[in-house]
Amino acid sequence: MESNKSIDINAKISINKNITMGLQHVLTMFPGTIAVPLILGNALNLDQETVTFLIAANLFTSAIAIFIQVIGLGKHIGSRLPIVLGSAFAPLAPMIAIGSEYNLPTVFGAIIGSGVLLFLCTFFMEKLVKFFPPVVIGSFVTLIGITLAPTAFTDLAGGGAHMPGFGDVKNLILGFIVLMVIILLSYFGNELIKNLSILISIVVGTIISIPLGLLDLSNVANAKLFEFIIPFKLGFPEFKIGAIFIMTLFCFVNMIQCFGAYAFLEEVTQHKTTDKQKIDGLRGQSIAQIFSGCFNSFPSSMFNENIGIIKLSGIGARSTIITAGFIILGISLSPKLCALIAAIPKPVIGGATLGLFGTITAAGISILSSVDFRDNANSIIVGTSIALGVGAEFASDALSQLPSVLSMLLSNGLFVVAFSAVTLNIIFNFKKYFKKEM
Structure with a gap:
C-alpha cells in the first residue's frame, strides 16, 4: 500500500472480510494482552485458577474497551476511530508492587480510583500534554522494558527460586529457543509474520x-x-490513597502515549484526527479502566501493532475492529480456552516476554531518536532520569528506611524516571511553559 493513499475508516465491507481482518487483529493483539495477567500472576505467585480468571476478565474488558472506543458512548466518550485496545504495560510494574505490598483487591481499587481521576484529567488534558514531550515519554518507555526484563528472565528460568526446577537447563534451553524464534521471525519474516512472531513463538x-x-x-x-x-x-x-496515587501517575503517562497512536493512525489512514476525537478517546479509555477494575482486570492501551495491520492490509474500517471485539469477547467467555492459555509453561512466557520487553525498550529509544541531544538540557534530562530510575528499581533496599508510601514510590523505577524527567524538563524549559502567565 502506498503511504499517501487514504483509507476510509467508515467503509462498508463484506462479512467474510470483516471476520478475516477481525481474526488478524485478534491474533496481533493477543500476545501482549494475555502477557499482562500471566506476568502479574507469576510475580504474585497466584494459583493457575486465579490466573485463568484474570486472563478471561482481561480479554472481556479489552473487548468492552474496544466497543467503547470504536462505537462510543454518548457524544463525548470514545474516539470512533479504528483502534484496538489491549493490556497496557506501563502500569504493570506498579500493579506488581501494589499486589506484593497489599493484595489484589488493592490493585483493583487503585485501577478504579485512578480511572476516576484520569477521567477528570481529560477535561484539562490539552494543558497537561505540553509537559510530556518526547524527551520525557521516551525516557519513561525505555525504562518500562528495562525494569520488566528481570521478571521475564525469572520466568524463563522457571518462575522463581520457590518453584521446583528453577534454573534447570531444560527451562533455560526452552526459553531461549522461544526467544530465538522471535528474533528469526522478526528479522526474516514478512510484515504479517513479524506481527505474529510472539504468538508463533509461544505455540x-x-x-x-x-x-x-x-x-x-x-x-x-x-x-x-x-x-x-x-x-x-x-x-x-x-482503596488506599498511596496505591491510587502511584497507579494514577503511571496510567496518566499511558494515556499520554495514546497521542503517539493517534499520530500513527493519521499517517496510515490520511484521516485527520480532531482534538475532540483525541480527548473523547482518552475519556473512553478512562471509563474502560474503571470498568476493568470492577471486573478484576487491568488498564488498557492503544495498540500500535494493530494500526500496523491497517497499514499492511489497506483496510481500516471500524467494522473490522468491532468484529475483532466480538471475537475477543467470545474467547473470554470460555474458561477452558483461558485455562489452556494459563497452562503455557513459564519458560515459554519468559522467552516470549523477554522479546516483547526488548521491543518496548527499542520503542523508547526510537522516541528518544527524535530528541535533539545537541541541546545539553535534553542529555541531562534523559541521562539523569534513566540513571535514577534504574538505581531506584534495582537498589530499592537503599530506600527501605523511608515511610512506607514514600518508599513504595521512590523504589519504583518508573515513578522515579517519570517524576525526575518531568521535573527537569520543567526546570530547563520554565520560560517556554510559563512565559504567557508571567
Whole structure:
C-alpha cells in the first residue's frame, strides 16, 4: 500500500472480510494482552485458577474497551476511530508492587480510583500534554522494558527460586529457543509474520515443552466450557490513597502515549484526527479502566501493532475492529480456552516476554531518536532520569528506611524516571511553559 493513499475508516465491507481482518487483529493483539495477567500472576505467585480468571476478565474488558472506543458512548466518550485496545504495560510494574505490598483487591481499587481521576484529567488534558514531550515519554518507555526484563528472565528460568526446577537447563534451553524464534521471525519474516512472531513463538515453545514434561493441562480438563464474567469475583476493591496515587501517575503517562497512536493512525489512514476525537478517546479509555477494575482486570492501551495491520492490509474500517471485539469477547467467555492459555509453561512466557520487553525498550529509544541531544538540557534530562530510575528499581533496599508510601514510590523505577524527567524538563524549559502567565 502506498503511504499517501487514504483509507476510509467508515467503509462498508463484506462479512467474510470483516471476520478475516477481525481474526488478524485478534491474533496481533493477543500476545501482549494475555502477557499482562500471566506476568502479574507469576510475580504474585497466584494459583493457575486465579490466573485463568484474570486472563478471561482481561480479554472481556479489552473487548468492552474496544466497543467503547470504536462505537462510543454518548457524544463525548470514545474516539470512533479504528483502534484496538489491549493490556497496557506501563502500569504493570506498579500493579506488581501494589499486589506484593497489599493484595489484589488493592490493585483493583487503585485501577478504579485512578480511572476516576484520569477521567477528570481529560477535561484539562490539552494543558497537561505540553509537559510530556518526547524527551520525557521516551525516557519513561525505555525504562518500562528495562525494569520488566528481570521478571521475564525469572520466568524463563522457571518462575522463581520457590518453584521446583528453577534454573534447570531444560527451562533455560526452552526459553531461549522461544526467544530465538522471535528474533528469526522478526528479522526474516514478512510484515504479517513479524506481527505474529510472539504468538508463533509461544505455540512453538508450548509444543516443545510437551516432551520435556513442562506442560500441565490438568486444569484445562476441569475448566468449564462457558461462563459469564462477573464483577468483584476476586473480592471487593480496597482503596488506599498511596496505591491510587502511584497507579494514577503511571496510567496518566499511558494515556499520554495514546497521542503517539493517534499520530500513527493519521499517517496510515490520511484521516485527520480532531482534538475532540483525541480527548473523547482518552475519556473512553478512562471509563474502560474503571470498568476493568470492577471486573478484576487491568488498564488498557492503544495498540500500535494493530494500526500496523491497517497499514499492511489497506483496510481500516471500524467494522473490522468491532468484529475483532466480538471475537475477543467470545474467547473470554470460555474458561477452558483461558485455562489452556494459563497452562503455557513459564519458560515459554519468559522467552516470549523477554522479546516483547526488548521491543518496548527499542520503542523508547526510537522516541528518544527524535530528541535533539545537541541541546545539553535534553542529555541531562534523559541521562539523569534513566540513571535514577534504574538505581531506584534495582537498589530499592537503599530506600527501605523511608515511610512506607514514600518508599513504595521512590523504589519504583518508573515513578522515579517519570517524576525526575518531568521535573527537569520543567526546570530547563520554565520560560517556554510559563512565559504567557508571567
